[in-house]
Amino acid sequence: MARLTRAESQARTREQLTATAKDLFLRDGYSATSLEKVADEAGYSKGAVYSNFRNKDELCLAVLDRIHEEQVAMITEALVGADDMNGLITAFQTWAERSIGDEAWTALEVEFATNARHNPEVRHELAIRDKAIRDSIAALLTGYAEQFSITLPMSADDAATALLSLGIGLGVQRAIDPSIPVNVLPDVIRLFAGSPTG
Structure with missing residues (x-):
């Protein structure tokens, strides 16, 4: 070897x-x-x-990057093969049921962000990552809107911010109370797509 x-x-x-x-x-x-x-x-x-x-913060950023990469891979895999809007939303809901509200992941994200509030460098790094996630969501929304001839009710950037904010809030709520249903997030996506909610 x-x-x-x-x-x-x-x-x-x-x-x-x-x-x-x-x-x-x-x-x-x-x-x-x-x-x-x-x-x-x-x-x-x-x-x-x-x-x-350099320090524990930098190590934690690497850990969060790893978790985000794993979640992107999971959602990408879930969406492969969905050939219409209904299939996409169903696949997304399957991923959301598994991931949104994961107690350990949610607690880590919240704890690290809270600890970083007095550290401008770490806050800047988190902001960069947050923007990258929003940009990815906006690109997906734009692509699917074009593919399925959907007119979004707001700009793709604003829709991405709204969906990410809802996902984060739902994740925190479900980490506290796992009985809270995740379907509110797919239902909002259905509303954006002009489809009836489940």
Whole structure:
């Protein structure tokens, strides 16, 4: 087996640290998880953490990026094969039932955002990520509106902001009370599409 280059070795270390931090942050929370604990659980020294991440905030941003990538992959997979608006909304609802209100993920997002309120650099990083998500939603809305000849009731950017805000709020509510139905979000998408709600 070929020996890893320095860059490959560092990438593997970073990957393992991110995966371990994700497990710990989701299980124990952001504040309760120290960098020492991440290093120890991953089988590395604390120095290895600092050679890959400037601080715990940067590590948590990497973890959130990983979670968002996983959710995008899940929703993309769910939407593949849906060939009409009804199929798309049904597929989206299936993803939403599984993901919106996940207690560990929701708690991590809220805790980290709350902790970041006094840190302009982290708030800026979160704002960049939030805008990227809104832009992706707006692009999807625009594409599907063109594909299915739908006139959105507001700009795609505003619709994306509304849907993301509703999704975040619904996620927090469902993390507290999982019995709250998720169908309100697909129903709002149906309203945007001019379709009757379920």
